[in-house]
Amino acid sequence: MQDLARLVATEDVRRVMARYVYNADHHRWDDLAALFTPDAPFTASAVDGSVQARMTGRDEIAGQLKSRNHPDSVLVHHLYSSEIDFESEDSATGVWAMEDVIARSANSPGEPTGMHGYGHYRVRFTRQEGHWLIAGLRITRLRLDWTY
Structure with a gap:
């Protein structure tokens, strides 16, 4: 991959992740899911490595995220220090340090x-x-820090 093509592709990939967090923060679950391939897996793990959530495909991603996030919740996501590696002109991997804050206005007694x-x-x-x-x-x- 030529240097200019790599720079353009790097910026394009960064913009996909920027749209991902923007859509998450604004509860735009269908727009967020549209950033994935139709059969893409999405997995979220806990601090101990256990799986908290597993979804596959756009419909399941949008559906689970809608059901897990109350419309009145406030979501804030930040991405830091991206590392992007290109395996080919059409394939890449990336790692972003992240921080997220979720504030829920509707919860049951004893729930965070x-x-x-x-x-x-x-x-x-x-x-x-x-x-x-x-x-x-x-x-x-x-x-993960919880508030009650």
């Missing part, structure tokens, strides 16, 4: 009202018809 998490997004990308899409996404957690 919020969460502040830290970890990494580990992402596989593919370029199809000139557009980069998420071919797989895994969230790994380093720390």
